[in-house]
Amino acid sequence: MLQQFRVNLDxxxxxxxxxxxxxxxxxxxxxxxxPEDAQLGADVLVLADLRGVDTHGVxxxxxxxxxGYQSGQINPRPKMKIVRxxxxxxxxxxxxxxxxxxxxxAMDIAIQKAKNVGVGMVTVGNARHxxxxxxxxxxxxxxxxIGVCMxxxxxxxxxxxxxxxxxxTNPIAVAVPAKNEPxxxxxxxxxxxxxxxxxxxxxxxxxxEPGWLADEHGTPIxxxxxxxxxxxxxxxxxxxxxxxxxxxxLSCVVDILAGVLTGFGYGAVPGRPNFGHYVxxxxxxxxxxxEQFKEMMDEWMxxxxxxxxxxxxxxxxxxxxxxxxxxxxxxxxxxxxxxxxVEWIRDTCGELGVDCRV
Amino acid sequence: MLQQFRVNLDxxxxxxxxxxxxxxxxxxxxxxxxPEDAQLGADVLVLADLRGVDTHGVxxxxxxxxxGYQSGQINPRPKMKIVRxxxxxxxxxxxxxxxxxxxxxAMDIAIQKAKNVGVGMVTVGNARHxxxxxxxxxxxxxxxxIGVCMxxxxxxxxxxxxxxxxxxTNPIAVAVPAKNEPxxxxxxxxxxxxxxxxxxxxxxxxxxEPGWLADEHGTPIxxxxxxxxxxxxxxxxxxxxxxxxxxxxLSCVVDILAGVLTGFGYGAVPGRPNFGHYVxxxxxxxxxxxEQFKEMMDEWMxxxxxxxxxxxxxxxxxxxxxxxxxxxxxxxxxxxxxxxxVEWIRDTCGELGVDCRV
Numbered sequence: 088m089l090q091q092f093r094v095n096l097d098x099x100x101x102x103x104x105x106x107x108x109x110x111x112x113x114x115x116x117x118x119x120x121x122p123e124d125a126q127l128g129a130d131v132l133v134l135a136d137l138r139g140v141d142t143h144g145v146x147x148x149x150x151x152x153x154x155g156y157q158s159g160q161i162n163p164r165p166k167m168k169i170v171r172x173x174x175x176x177x178x179x180x181x182x183x184x185x186x187x188x189x190x191x192x193a194m195d196i197a198i199q200k201a202k203n204v205g206v207g208m209v210t211v212g213n214a215r216h217x218x219x220x221x222x223x224x225x226x227x228x229x230x231x232x233i234g235v236c237m238x239x240x241x242x243x244x245x246x247x248x249x250x251x252x253x254x255x256t257n258p259i260a261v262a263v264p265a266k267n268e269p270x271x272x273x274x275x276x277x278x279x280x281x282x283x284x285x286x287x288x289x290x291x292x293x294x295x296e297p298g299w300l301a302d303e304h305g306t307p308i309x310x311x312x313x314x315x316x317x318x319x320x321x322x323x324x325x326x327x328x329x330x331x332x333x334x335x336x337l338s339c340v341v342d343i344l345a346g347v348l349t350g351f352g353y354g355a356v357p358g359r360p361n362f363g364h365y366v367x368x369x370x371x372x373x374x375x376x377x378e379q380f381k382e383m384m385d386e387w388m389x390x391x392x393x394x395x396x397x398x399x400x401x402x403x404x405x406x407x408x409x410x411x412x413x414x415x416x417x418x419x420x421x422x423x424x425x426x427x428x429v430e431w432i433r434d435t436c437g438e439l440g441v442d443c444r445v
Numbered sequence: 446m447l448q449q450f451r452v453n454l455d456x457x458x459x460x461x462x463x464x465x466x467x468x469x470x471x472x473x474x475x476x477x478x479x480p481e482d483a484q485l486g487a488d489v490l491v492l493a494d495l496r497g498v499d500t501h502g503v504x505x506x507x508x509x510x511x512x513g514y515q516s517g518q519i520n521p522r523p524k525m526k527i528v529r530x531x532x533x534x535x536x537x538x539x540x541x542x543x544x545x546x547x548x549x550x551a552m553d554i555a556i557q558k559a560k561n562v563g564v565g566m567v568t569v570g571n572a573r574h575x576x577x578x579x580x581x582x583x584x585x586x587x588x589x590x591i592g593v594c595m596x597x598x599x600x601x602x603x604x605x606x607x608x609x610x611x612x613x614t615n616p617i618a619v620a621v622p623a624k625n626e627p628x629x630x631x632x633x634x635x636x637x638x639x640x641x642x643x644x645x646x647x648x649x650x651x652x653x654e655p656g657w658l659a660d661e662h663g664t665p666i667x668x669x670x671x672x673x674x675x676x677x678x679x680x681x682x683x684x685x686x687x688x689x690x691x692x693x694x695l696s697c698v699v700d701i702l703a704g705v706l707t708g709f710g711y712g713a714v715p716g717r718p719n720f721g722h723y724v725x726x727x728x729x730x731x732x733x734x735x736e737q738f739k740e741m742m743d744e745w746m747x748x749x750x751x752x753x754x755x756x757x758x759x760x761x762x763x764x765x766x767x768x769x770x771x772x773x774x775x776x777x778x779x780x781x782x783x784x785x786x787v788e789w790i791r792d793t794c795g796e797l798g799v800d801c802r803v
Contacts, residue, residue, distance in 0.1 A: 173563030176731040205531030249752040273694040305755030336631040350733035373534040375708035394607035397663030
């Protein structure tokens with residue numbers, strides 16, 4: 088299934104990650120973003136592409152970020168302000184800064200607090216799009232910490248039995264260090280399917296899986312059909328019988344922690360400009376010996392990966408493994424970008440006077 | 446659906462919660478549990494019954510706890526030991542104490558740390574059955590804190606594409622205070638369906654929902670059939686197409702936080718005696734004004750509950766609401782216990798010399 092959403096290599100141009108990153112940083116710079124922030128934003132976007140998370144990479148997101156800066160929705164030179172803090176927590180006002188740039192700064196605060204007192208937890212209000220949630224969670228890993236990231240998004244998902252969207256796709260990311268294995272990296276929307284995938288399915292003419300969507304009245308569509316014009320996303324679990332109340336409940340948890348707890352409102356607040364974020368870092372050494380923990384994580388991941396597969400399947404994977412495998416290939420061969428995307432980047436660079444390396 | 450799993454009132458005896466609690470505490474006492482701990486254990490079990498969480502109440506769990514004490518698997522007089530701690534964290538060895546009694550003590554530590562530094566997080570190793578996870582999470586609510594609880598259980602759930610169980614039902618509970626609304630209380634297994642429900646479905650002759658179980662080879666059963674003799678639980682999401690990798694990944698997160706991070710091993714460790722737990726408390730005041738937060742939670746819950754329902758449904762509910770509604774009825778009318786359960790309690794009290802109030 089996933090492969091169907093990947094770029095068709097025959098129509099793609101392979102771009103080295105560093106060239107893409109330099110070009111994207113140049114575009115951010117022309118939006119008025121200071122050089123260090125522009126580099127950081129480019130790093131977040133390009134890491135998504137390198138890891139095969141194309142929905143959150145350059146091709147899918149950069150255009151909307153440029154529009155956000157140009158329309159004034161996103162502040163290129165935000166002044167992050169700590170609204171409240173304790174030794175293990177902070178709540179920050181991100182001053183309408185882009186989430187892909189501001190959330191790593193919030194995570195830096197969380198990591199420092201975790202170094203000081205064991206756990207650090209930071210909520211980010213007055214925020215804009217987060218990007219790939221696992222980027223921020225993974226920042227904790229190199230400090231021998233477990234990283235967590237969530238974001239409360241504008242409504243697109245119905246509650247169980249509901250007819251109107253009340254929740255965003257509200258993803259949860261958790262990253263955990265291992266010793267020789269790549270880190271465990273979970274990153275998933277609490278909806279049945281990511282919103283971006285429906286658009287891509289439409290473009291590619293792929294039929295819906297039963298349980299992916301509700302119709303415009305909120306009733307789950309349980310047949311394989313073309314995506315209808317009007318539809319609403321379902322929570323993970325799809326129907327009450329299959330546990331949609333669990334996906335709905337988890338999405339609520341994200342809306343509370345990354346929304347209500349910021350004091351800046353939640354996904355469905357009318358007129359709320361955009362997003363709220365939540366990051367946390369837990370120092371492994373605050374619970375148990377970090378070296379022993381990482382060895383046990385290796386053992387745990389090998390146990391999971393060596394699970395005998397069910398009929399018709401080759402192998403069992405563990406969260407973060409598919410992305411680590413794609414990253415190895417793309418760091419070597421480059422990132423496949425669709426012709427159309429490359430043309431848009433080249434045109435944009437031309438218009439803005441950016442040195443284009445794509 | 447849920448109603449089908451509730452006790453049939455025609456065959457039930459209504460027992461006042463306080464009488465059931467006194468009786469259960471008496472039974473714990475005869476197991477060698479000190480009086481205060483016996484009261485606490487009875488409170489956890491009976492609150493599950495009062496809230497309609499019959500799977501984790503007296504009728505479904507007490508018998509196995511008695512057997513655990515009698516066989517020596519559970520230690521009636523455990524000495525909880527703090528293995529490691531920081532201002533915001535602790536890892537404790539629960540000395541084979543019953544989880545329903547030891548986990549509230551771990552949560553007390555977490556709450557105290559959250560009072561001191563904003564967040565408290567405690568892992569519990571060498572542990573036994575947790576009981577209703579939301580009991581422990583809800584302890585935080587009266588301190589104006591958000592409570593979290595997870596438990597890493599023995600394997601019964603396949604990873605996505607796997608043929609052998611590697612994970613427990615690994616539940617997640619999150620409780621959040623509101624002002625006038627009952628608290629938000631999410632409490633759900635990360636499996637497609639709770640293990641206990643399959644047993645109850647078998648007893649009551651209810652057919653499986655498609656996607657509830659895998660067959661003995663790990664292939665999801667996508668038809669409405671009688672529960673097969675040999676089966677394995679599926680992660681939330683049921684199939685890869687519907688997002689089972691998300692349920693699988695969340696279950697892994699629980700296995701890591703409540704298992705690996707304790708240093709005492711995880712669900713699938715061969716010969717591991719039993720369970721690992723994780724509790725956390727986040728002080729709302731460490732992020733934002735608690736009164737304003739609780740007012741916004743009221744507004745948020747009313748928004749969610751007032752969602753127009755989809756065709757064929759009466760209303761949209763929010764996590765914790767069904768349980769709060771049952772609790773109101775059962776505190777007034779008593780807890781419906783099946784004749785068989787009442788007889789077992791009476792027999793047990795007779796054998797042990799406990800003053801039976803049931």
